[in-house]
Amino acid sequence: MSNNLFEAVLNPTWKTLSNEMKEVVIQNVLRHFVNPILEVTKITPVSYHFGGIKTDTFEIVIDGIEYVFVPGQKKCILGWDRGLSGLSGLDCSEERQELRYALKRYCNQQLTSSLLTEEGFLNQDFSHIRLTTEYIDEKINRSTSPLREVNIPALLVEKKPQYVGMKYIGQYNVVSGQLMSHENQTDNLLERIHSLLVPEGQNHYFLQDYPTVARKAPLLIQQNHLNPDIFNCYVDDAISYSDVKREVERHGFGLLNEDEWEYCCGASCRRLFKWGNQLKRQFFQQNISPLWKENMFGLTIANAEFGSELIDDVSVTKGGWLEETHKAPIINLLPLSSYYRGEGIEDKEKELTPGYYCVRKVMRVDSNG
Incomplete structure (x- = not known):
């Protein structure tokens, strides 16, 4: 060629x-x-x-x-070793309380790791730790990949990742009370969806604020961003990392490696996050926040509604769920950094927690493709 x-x-x-x-x-x-x-x-x-x-x-x-x-x-220059350099001192302190409380509200309303696992926060609470400059500097560097120079091939990348271990069964319309995908519809399933939407003892839909997301295993429902009367519905369908990888690799696709993922996320810009190094006051307002927007390549990557993304390396994951663990917003937002390294997969053959991870397909355009 x-x-x-x-x-x-x-x-x-x-x-x-x-x-x-x-x-x-x-x-x-x-x-x-x-x-x-x-x-x-x-x-x-x-x-x-x-x-x-x-x-x-x-x-x-x-x-x-x-x-x-x-x-x-x-x-491409990827990775991060600059700690606090280039970041706002206010963002790295405990003074941004409005962002901290906004994150608390977000975690109460949106999909988080604790909701998927139906238990308390998986992450330990470090809010008691005194956040010195040295602590934050070290925390950022320990949580990100090392600085390096690499070549990135052209890629065909799936725009939006898919939840791992969850089977999409269709959209539920709260007006009609029906699933749009009739082949998955049973009276028992509709009753379970209804119970997630309407708390026990509340009998009327009228003027009700529905939850943004609700979970009771094996069912997960998530409100459609474009139409609040529509909910995307999923059921657990657990799968291992090895099975995910085999499924992705059918027909010539693969998983992004760490270098490719970081490039796709931040385009090799020398900043900690894909949008920059600053935190805005309206950071958790969906209509204006970068946490929900497609990036410079049109990809939904390291966005708030998805957790850890599987890559072609079991030792790390990329991206991650947001949890309110520290008083400093910058640390809580590190899972959305272009260079963040999450915990890897210990056992490739063990079934993964349904919905906790996400995955996307990629096709490389190079002489080895």
């Missing part, structure tokens, strides 16, 4: 191509790298702006799943 193609899918060459030439390149990528048994149904040119970075790329639907083309880049 021509070396010109492999050069064209890398920045800075990709940025210099005309829109027409970019489309030719994408067609060649799909022709040579996507398994012909998979159906490509849509190719859409898109532009994303996030954190001061703009990317002109393509969204591609393959077998009903949305992917984004992420241009590759050589000599």
Whole structure:
């Protein structure tokens, strides 16, 4: 295959191509790298702006799943060893109490690790610790990957991760009281969904504020961001890391490695988070917060509604659930850092906690692909 193609899918060459030439390149990528048994149904040119970075790329639907083309880049600097450097002293102190209480409210309303496991916070409470500059500096560096220079190939990346160990069974409409996917519908299931939406002893829907998310094993329901009368419904379907990996690798896909994940998250920018190093007052307001937005590549990655993401390395996970464990907001938000390292998987064959992890598919566009 021509070396010109492999050069064209890398920045800075990709940025210099005309829109027409970019489309030719994408067609060649799909022709040579996507398994012909998979159906490509849509190719859409898109532009994303996030954190001061703009990317002109393509969204591609393959077998009903949305992917984004992420241009590759050589000599990317990834990892973090700067501790507090470049961060706001106020964000790193205990003075940002409005953010701390906003996080408390978020954890009470949204999906968290403790809700999925139906027990108290998995993370230990460190709110009693005196947060010195030295403690925070060390905590940030210990929680992030080491500084390094790497080459990243061009990638076709699934836009949004999927919950691991949870089977999607359809959308529940609170107005009709029915699942839109009738094949999964039973009276018992509808009754269980109803009990999650309406607390015991409350008999009327009228003017009721429904929970954003509710969990009672084996059922999880999550309110649709676009329509509050619709809830996405899942049931437990536990699976091991090894089985997840085998399923992902069907038809030529794979898992992101740590370098690729960090690049896809923050585009190799020298800042702790994909949006920058500052924390805004309205950080937990969904309509304006970066915690729920697609990033500069159009990816939902290290976002608030998902937990630890599985990668092609069992020793670490990337991203993670938000829990209110420290008084300093910057530490509580570290799981959303582009360079954060979560705990790995101890046993590849053991079934994972349903919904605690997430996973996405990737296809590499390089000479080894």
